Amino acid sequence: MSVELIERDLLLESPAALPLGLASSRDLLGRIGSLETRLARTEREIDAAQAVRYRVFVEEMKAQVDPDCARRGRDVDSWDGLCDHLLVLDRAIEGDTEDQIVGTYRLLRHDVAIAHGGFYSGSEFGVDSLVARHPGKRFMELGRSCVLPQYRTKRTVELLWQGCWAYALQHRIDAMFGCGSFPGTQPEEHALALSFLHHNAVARGEWAVDALPHLYREMDLMPSEAVNARRALFAMPPLIKGYLRLGAMVGNGAVVDQAFNTTDVLIILPISSISGRYVNYYGADAGRFASAS
Structure with a gap:
């Protein structure tokens, strides 16, 4: 029943992104209307993405940052220098490119993570054992996802995914994972959604x-028979719900992140688990949305 409900509410309501051949820039990963997605090209663009993160995580969600970050109005950590930064830009906004950034995602590839001591989400979940169980697979971690409030629509979420998908294909990624966050530090406030994920x-x-x-916090907060699947999906953050549609799984147990004022679950998405209809929709090769390596 739950899978049917997820499949019924497809992301395909949004118009498809333009293929690379119709894009105005070689590194464009996707476009829907005035929105475009691509990787940050300059330090100034990364700085602007960190400013967007600050607006969402600190000003809106009340995350705690160190005094220097607060003074600069930027969400910055040591992982930023290791990651690629995916951007969503609204070209309808007047001004410089930096002024047009309305969403961002941080991407950390397997080889880079291993060379620098592991993955960011390893501080909350046992991802090292997951990676060790798949010695022949290449992983990618997704993190620091945020979108400005007025852009939190299916269109923007879809475009973020299109960028991740193109990037994953370009780098021959076998599986993606990352923390998906519920607002607040009381898991019980999300009992319906967390219980749905658990069951x-x-x-x-x-x-x-x-x-x-x-750090383990129980997700099994309601018996299976008491969980209304439709209401649980409605109560779920759009990004987590979107990953479920694609075929994602979640880790066992939630983690409360006091600094970021969130309750986190681990999202795990093997490329092989993605439904064929989505592979066909987004493009089965990197050439559709991503430039050649």
């Missing part, structure tokens, strides 16, 4: 991942 989407077997024992 319907927890990863098993070779893809199983647990929250670290000292």
Whole structure:
């Protein structure tokens, strides 16, 4: 029943992004209307993305940052220098490119993470054991996803995914993972959605991942028979719901992030699990939305 409900509410309501051949720039990863997605090209663009993150995480969600970040109005950490930064720009906004950034995502490739001590989400979930169980696979971590309030629509979420998809294909990624966040630090406030995830989407077997024992918070807050799937999906953050549509699983247990004022779950999405209809829609090769390596 839950899978049917997810599939019924497809992302395909949004218009498809233009293929690369119709794009105005070689590194464009996708376009819907006036919105475009691509990687940051300059330090100034990364700085502008960090300013967007500050507006969302600190000013809106009340995350705690160090005094220097607060003075500069930027969300910055040591991982920024290791990651690629995916941007969503609204070309209808007058001004410089930096003024047009309305959403961003941070992408960390497997080889870069291993060379620098691991993945960011390893501080909350047992992702090292997950990676070790798949020695022949290339992983990518998605993080720091945020979109300005007026752009939180299916169109923007879809464009973020299109950028991640093109990037993953370009770099021959086998699986993606990253933290998906619910607002606030009281998991009980999200009992319906978390219980739905526990009963319907927890990863098993070779893809199983647990929250670290000292951070583990229970997701099984309601019995299965008491969970209304439609209401649970409605109560879920759009990004998490979007990943479920694609075929994602979640880790076992949630983690409360006091600094960011969120309750986190781990999203796990093997490329092989993505529904064929989405592969056909987004493009089965990197050439559709991404430039050649």
